Structure formats: structure tokens, C-alpha cells
Amino acid sequence: MPSVLDKAQSILKDTYGYKEFRPLQRDVISYAIDGNDSLVIMPTGGGKSMCFQLPALAQEGACLVISPLISLMRDQVEALKQNGVASAYLNSSLTGKEQNIIEEQFLSGEIKILYVSPEKLLTRDFFNVLKSVTLNLIAVDEAHCISQWGHDFRPEYTKLDFLKKQFPTVPIMALTATADKATRTDIASQLGIPHAKTFLASFDRPNLDLTVRAAQGRLESIIGMINRAPDESGIIYCLSRKSCEKVAEKLQAKGIDADFYHAGMPADVRNKTQERFIRDDLKVVCATIAFGMGIDKSNVRWVIHYNLPKNLESYYQEIGRAGRDGLDSKTLLFFSYADVVQLKQFMEDSPQKALLEAKLQRMQQFAEATTCRRRVLLSYFGEQLETDCGNCDVCRNPPEFMDGTILAQKALSASARTQEKVGSRLLIDILRGSGRQEIYQLGYQNIKTYGVGKEHSYFDWQHFIGQFLNLGLFEIAFDNHNILRITEHGKKALRGEVPVQITKPESVNERNQRLTPAKPRKSVQHSNELFDRLRTLRKKIAEEQQVPAYVVFNDATLEDMAAKRPNNEDEMLEISGVGQQKVTQYGDRFVREIIAFVKEKAEQGEKIKGATHLITFEYLKEGLNPEEIAEKRKLNIITIYSHLATLYEQGRDINIRNYISEEEESKILKGIEETGETEKLKPLFDHFKEEIPYYKLRLAMAVHKKRL
Structure with a gap:
């Protein structure tokens, strides 16, 4: 039997x-x-x-x-x-x-x-x-x-x-x-x-790729990740209901099949969203932690944390919703210290405050780990991994360390000389010798450590201070306007009794590049041609400045520019090795060189990715009218007017009166107000009984958006 x-x-x-x-x-x-x-x-x-x-x-x-x-x-x-x-x-x-x-x-x-x-x-x-x-x-x-x-x-x-x-x-x-x-x-x-x-059971989920990135530029990273695999299902966890809605709206604006889910929604709407996701009718859900615990969907291919979870249990539960079928899946956590501050504020009145803060600290340590993330995660649950996993960002690209003892002593000394009355932002301004009015009102420009760290950028100092906090040199007084206090360990570092090892600062793009496997560039020949032109420009600038060429930009930075072809300052800031100061100094000249290169290729009849609306702008500056530009570029006249509208929105020197009268503009703006339509042209075209051409509607809409 x-x-x-x-x-x-x-x-x-x-x-x-x-x-x-x-x-x-x-x-x-x-x-x-x-x-x-x-x-x-x-x-x-x-x-x-x-x-x-x-x-x-x-x-x-x-x-x-x-x-x-x-x-x-x-x-x-x-x-x-x-x-x-x-x-x-x-x-x-x-x-x-x-x-x-x-x-x-x-x-x-x-x-x-x-x-x-x-x-x-x-x-x-x-x-x-x-x-x-x-x-x-x-x-x-x-x-x-x-x-x-x-x-x-x-x-x-x-x-x-x-x-x-x-x-x-x-x-x-x-x-x-x-x-x-x-x-x-x-x-x-x-x-x-x-x-x-x-x-x-073993907590190890070897099919999950574990990655953590800085929060700057996270929306662009998310959009890029989704666009690389638009048919895959994924969840984006956000800290607040408002964030869920905002992220979903921005993704929708980019044509991504996304919606939001949180406990503040009507139950029927919330249930419908969950049902659509479970049935693959919805690809992306932006949600609070209210979403997912009861979902058995096995083909979630990625989970993104837009904000830092409050503890490792929550993080593990949430990433566990990816790859339940055992197939390779991605997890991506965006980390910012602002999330730590906000979560600690949420915990302030909890009777379990000490416990919650301790768990949050472990979560933060995971996010800032410089060793195999899977080993850190598994050890939290009492399981030891004998070797590095090879499937996390740290294993793939370990960071570079530096001696931070002197930097720590500068920061600690500056804090001590203010009687520990300042937060991290004001402390950084003191170290960098800022002319901020508050510094002079408080007399901090007279302390010995004023300006001792001016050789480092504000963002570098944010990186340093964050690590000093994590190393226990400072602590934040949440009960006193989040000022920094020096710990006993910090006092030892200040006296030179303990060394301080920190990782070198990286730009967002540098970190993301280090933590992302390199992909072969497309159009290698074009990139090499552009690289040569950018190198010639760099040499010219270096001679003008009487500095070595690499001081302007190194070769790696020029290669990145040649591959990505940025066409404005924001895009230039995403290039490896380009900071705000260099954008201010050199950004416009390099952007103009890239636009000129793309324009030449377009004139030769080659279809390559580039700043197409800026090519139109270049022809406009040469004195061509929209009809002539359309003919020269072999584009529809509506496309050229759309370029003009985009240029106007971006603040380029476009005389809108050359294309639409004040009376027409006023009439269309009134129509926009009456219809409430700010994106699609067809409803406006119908509203005016097809009497106003599309290009004028597009131009007036640009005026409306710029005013907003």
C-alpha cells in the first residue's frame, strides 16, 4: 500500500x-x-x-x-x-x-x-x-x-x-x-x-542579475533599459504614490506601455491594473510596495527600484518577483542618500525606530557595497557564498580605491570648527570656499579650513561625505535639522589614528559605464571620422589655452562623444569625463562640431542618427526658408516646421512671427485652452474645422509649452 x-x-x-x-x-x-x-x-x-x-x-x-x-x-x-x-x-x-x-x-x-x-x-x-x-x-x-x-x-x-x-x-x-x-x-x-x-531553503537566485546605480539620470536609464526589450514585463517600485504616477506618466509620454498602482487608487482601478499586468496586457507597472506580494506571474523579466527600499527583506521580496520561472532576469536599484534621509524621517515616530533604522543601515550598506552584492545579500539571511557570484555589477567591474584620510580630516576639521552646527550641503560649500551668503553671515569664511577642498567638485565632495557617513566618521542629527555630528570613530580619524579608504569618485556616466557591459558601437567608420574631427578641435582649444590636449578631454571622452553624438548641454553631461565646468567651457564648440559632422553626412545622402532638428537650424541660419530647407533635405515641409517648433521650445533663436501671426497664435492658444489638448494636433485640427493648417497648430503649441 x-x-x-x-x-x-x-x-x-x-x-x-x-x-x-x-x-x-x-x-x-x-x-x-x-x-x-x-x-x-x-x-x-x-x-x-x-x-x-x-x-x-x-x-x-x-x-x-x-x-x-x-x-x-x-x-x-x-x-x-x-x-x-x-x-x-x-x-x-x-x-x-x-x-x-x-x-x-x-x-x-x-x-x-x-x-x-x-x-x-x-x-x-x-x-x-x-x-x-x-x-x-x-x-x-x-x-x-x-x-x-x-x-x-x-x-x-x-x-x-x-x-x-x-x-x-x-x-x-x-x-x-x-x-x-x-x-x-x-x-x-x-x-x-x-x-x-x-x-x-537557499536564498540564492543565481538567475537574477543584481545591479545598483546612482539615482541621477535614472529615468533615462529606465527608458533605455525598457526600449532594449520593449516586449518584456517589469515592475518599477517607487517610495511614494506620487512618484508612481509621475514615473508612469513620463514613460507613457515616451510611448512605453506603463501604468501605476498604489493603495490610494480606487479598488476597481487598482485591481484592473493588476489584472492587465498579470495577463500581459500591460508591460510595465510603477508601484508602491502594495503591489506584488500576491502575484504569481512567472515571466517578470526585470524589477527596478526607483528608490531605496527600507530594508533588505523588502528588497529581496520585491526582486524575487523577477524570474520566477528560473530564466535570466535583471534587477536594478537606484540609490541616493536623499532616500535614506526620507526613510529615516518616516521612522522618526515609530516605537520601533531603532530597529527600523538598523535595518535601513544594512540596506544602505548593500547599496554601497564594494564587494560581491550576492554575498552581502545572502549573508544577511545567514547563508554564506564561498565565491563571488560573477552576476552582479561589483563582480563585473570592481571600483578603484584611494586613500581618503586627508580628505576625511579636512571635512572633520571643518565640521569641528563650526561647532558641528552645519549639514552636509553647507559643509561642502565651506570646504569649496563658496561665496554663499549664509557662510558670510555666520562668519565661516574666517575658519582655517574654509576653501581647503576647492580642488574637488561639489559632486565629488558629496561622494566623499556619503562614504564618511557610511564609515561611521559622521552621523546625521535627524532631531536637529540633519546637521552632521562627528562620531568617536571620526575623532580618531581626525587625529590620524585610523586610515580612511574610500572609492574614487565617478560621474554618473562613468559609474553606469563601469557597471554595464560594453556594447559594440554601431557605425564604427562614422565614429572614427568624428573622433578625428573632435581630436583636431581639441588640439586647437588646447593650443589656445596653452594646456596639454588631454587636459581638455581625454581620448576615451572623445570616443564616447563620437559614438553618442550629444547635441545639447544635457546630453553632453552624460558623456564620460564631461562635467559641468567643461560643458560651460567647451560644450558649445564640441556640440557645434558634432552638428556640422551630422549635417555633412546628411548632405551626402547618408542616413545616420544625429541632431536632425539642429541641422534644420543650421540651414535657417544660412538664410534658407522652410520650403528651401525641405527641398534641400528631401523632407516633408511639415517635418521642417516641426523642427522649428522644437527649436523654439528649446529656446533657440527662432522668430516665430515669420511663420504665424499674433492673431493666429492667439486664436489657436484659445483653442488649446478650450479643448485641453496639449499634445495631439488632430483634435485641434478638428476643433478649427480643418481651417488652420497643421504646421501653424504645431507652432502655436510650441508657444504654449514654452510659456508653461
Whole structure:
């Protein structure tokens, strides 16, 4: 006669369609079948649900599953029903009549697995139902919610210890994807199962690529990442509801299939968004942490954190939603110290402030790690990785270190000489010798360390101060306007008793390039031609300045320019090795050289990527009218007028009156106000009964946008 475990394996094959148990599943299921309590820590996608569903189906009686999310219950019950398993859920989304029907079915033995919310479980009426049912297992899903140390504290979960008291012979299985040692101990204690066996699966998800980048330019990075694989599903986690909406709107404006999701939306709209995403009708969701815990979507190919998560448990849970099917998937975390400040402010009034701040500090340490990120992450959950993973940004491109002792002493000394009364921004201005009015009002221009760090940029000093904070030389007084205070360790560094090792500062583009595998450039011949021209220009400027050519820009910077062909200052700032000062000094001349190169190629009939509207501007400056430019460039006249509108919006020297009268402009602007249309021309064209040509509508819209 086959054993119950054999029966469970048959159900695995016949009901679920899998031949073999996943790692640890057999042990967990066997232990539950033997009537024992357990705590199962298994990563997202590791097969937690099967651990309680199979013992329930292989034995007489029913399984009760306590679950915190309506969406989680609905999705899992739907999946079970699709597999022919008699299951149901009870929560506030059902009417009283619907709940009564399900309770009757549960009592009659028609339901094998019943999901219930903790609120419903704690009602007297439902407790009476439970007393009349033969239970073979009680499962507590998302069990981290029960712990005072957990990252998603749920008050109702703290009352679940009554289950073991009322049903002492029924095994209890607590399950979660993330829990550190303190949380695990607390879960077992709160549930009244202190001797439960812990089953700890590996937290390693080798298919997930782990990458962290500075927050500057994150929207452009996200757009680039999505455009490289527009058909893949992904989630962008944001810190606030407002951020979710803003990011989604900006992505939509770029033609990306994106929408937002947060707890402040009407439930029907929120549910519809989630449903569209699950069904692949929506590719990108910008969401708060309210999204994802109950989603079993297996083909999420990437997860991006627009802001820093509040702890490593949350981060791990959220990135775990990528690549649940085991295929290669990407995770990208954008880090800024501003997020740390904001999260600490959120924690200020919490009775668990010290704990929350400690967990946030670990999250920050992960984001700023200069060693294998996977090793840092796994060690947090008590698992050691013997070798570097090779699938994170740090492994691929380790940073370069430098001795920061003197820099630290300058910053610490400057802070000490202000009696530790300044924050990081004012401290940097003091170090750089800024003429900021506040400095003179407070007399800080007279201290000995005023201007001692002027050889470094503001952004370099931000980089240094951030590392000094992370090294424990400074701390932030959140209770006193976020001023910097020198720690005991900082005092030792100031006295030269301890060395200070820091990483060298990098521009956003340099860091992103270091942490992104190099891609072969397209149009290599064109890039080489442009490189030669930029090198000639550099030589000319160097001779004018009487400095070595590399002081203007090094070869790597010129190669980057030749490949990317920036056509304005903002794009120039994205080039490796180009800072604000060099943009101010040389940016315009290099941009003009790039535009001239692209213009020449266009005149030769070559189609290459470049600043097409700026080519139109060059011809305009030569005295050609729009019709002549269209003929010369072999473009539609509407396209040329669209270029003029774009140039006008960008603040170029375009006399709009040459193309549209004041009366026409006023009339169209009134139409824009009446229709509320600021992007599409067709509604305006219809509004004016097709009497005003499209190009005039486009020009007037440019006037409207520039005024805004």
C-alpha cells in the first residue's frame, strides 16, 4: 500500500504536472504528514504553496490557510481550481450570503483547502465553524507579518497563538520568503510553536542579475533599459504614490506601455491594473510596495527600484518577483542618500525606530557595497557564498580605491570648527570656499579650513561625505535639522589614528559605464571620422589655452562623444569625463562640431542618427526658408516646421512671427485652452474645422509649452 508521501508525489504529477519535488519540498511535506509543526523559509518562486497544498490533498480532512492579501487568496484559489482542486477563500470581498455558502461547503467536506483572512479567522462565528471541521493542517502564509521584528507588521497576526491552543494535534506550518534569525524565532514564539523545525531553503537566485546605480539620470536609464526589450514585463517600485504616477506618466509620454498602482487608487482601478499586468496586457507597472506580494506571474523579466527600499527583506521580496520561472532576469536599484534621509524621517515616530533604522543601515550598506552584492545579500539571511557570484555589477567591474584620510580630516576639521552646527550641503560649500551668503553671515569664511577642498567638485565632495557617513566618521542629527555630528570613530580619524579608504569618485556616466557591459558601437567608420574631427578641435582649444590636449578631454571622452553624438548641454553631461565646468567651457564648440559632422553626412545622402532638428537650424541660419530647407533635405515641409517648433521650445533663436501671426497664435492658444489638448494636433485640427493648417497648430503649441 503506497504511503501518504507517495500519494503526495502522485498528486504532484497528476494534479500539478510536475515529475519531481523541488529542493526541500519532500522534507517539508513528509514532516507535515507526520504531524509536526514547521517553519518554512523559502524564496519567492521556490514552491512554498506546494508544501502545504500537497499534504492537505494527500490526507483526510481539510487544510486551513491564513493569508494576508485578498489578491493572493484569489490567485491561488483560481490556480487550484484550474487544477481541479476543491478550494475557496473567505474575506471581506465576499457578501455575507457568499460567505455562508462557502462555510456550509467547508462544513460538509466539499472544500479541501480554504484560504481565510486573519480578520475573518478571529470572528466568533467562524471559530465555531472550525470546531466542526476535521483539519489536517493549518498553514500561516506570509508569516513574517506575525513578527514584531518583521518588515510588514500585521496586528491581527499577533493573535494567532490561539490556534495551537485550540487545535493542539493539528500541525502548523508557517511560511515566508524572507526572515532573519530574530524574525524566525519570533514567528515560532508568537504562533505558540517554539519547537517547530525550521526548513531553510537557499536564498540564492543565481538567475537574477543584481545591479545598483546612482539615482541621477535614472529615468533615462529606465527608458533605455525598457526600449532594449520593449516586449518584456517589469515592475518599477517607487517610495511614494506620487512618484508612481509621475514615473508612469513620463514613460507613457515616451510611448512605453506603463501604468501605476498604489493603495490610494480606487479598488476597481487598482485591481484592473493588476489584472492587465498579470495577463500581459500591460508591460510595465510603477508601484508602491502594495503591489506584488500576491502575484504569481512567472515571466517578470526585470524589477527596478526607483528608490531605496527600507530594508533588505523588502528588497529581496520585491526582486524575487523577477524570474520566477528560473530564466535570466535583471534587477536594478537606484540609490541616493536623499532616500535614506526620507526613510529615516518616516521612522522618526515609530516605537520601533531603532530597529527600523538598523535595518535601513544594512540596506544602505548593500547599496554601497564594494564587494560581491550576492554575498552581502545572502549573508544577511545567514547563508554564506564561498565565491563571488560573477552576476552582479561589483563582480563585473570592481571600483578603484584611494586613500581618503586627508580628505576625511579636512571635512572633520571643518565640521569641528563650526561647532558641528552645519549639514552636509553647507559643509561642502565651506570646504569649496563658496561665496554663499549664509557662510558670510555666520562668519565661516574666517575658519582655517574654509576653501581647503576647492580642488574637488561639489559632486565629488558629496561622494566623499556619503562614504564618511557610511564609515561611521559622521552621523546625521535627524532631531536637529540633519546637521552632521562627528562620531568617536571620526575623532580618531581626525587625529590620524585610523586610515580612511574610500572609492574614487565617478560621474554618473562613468559609474553606469563601469557597471554595464560594453556594447559594440554601431557605425564604427562614422565614429572614427568624428573622433578625428573632435581630436583636431581639441588640439586647437588646447593650443589656445596653452594646456596639454588631454587636459581638455581625454581620448576615451572623445570616443564616447563620437559614438553618442550629444547635441545639447544635457546630453553632453552624460558623456564620460564631461562635467559641468567643461560643458560651460567647451560644450558649445564640441556640440557645434558634432552638428556640422551630422549635417555633412546628411548632405551626402547618408542616413545616420544625429541632431536632425539642429541641422534644420543650421540651414535657417544660412538664410534658407522652410520650403528651401525641405527641398534641400528631401523632407516633408511639415517635418521642417516641426523642427522649428522644437527649436523654439528649446529656446533657440527662432522668430516665430515669420511663420504665424499674433492673431493666429492667439486664436489657436484659445483653442488649446478650450479643448485641453496639449499634445495631439488632430483634435485641434478638428476643433478649427480643418481651417488652420497643421504646421501653424504645431507652432502655436510650441508657444504654449514654452510659456508653461
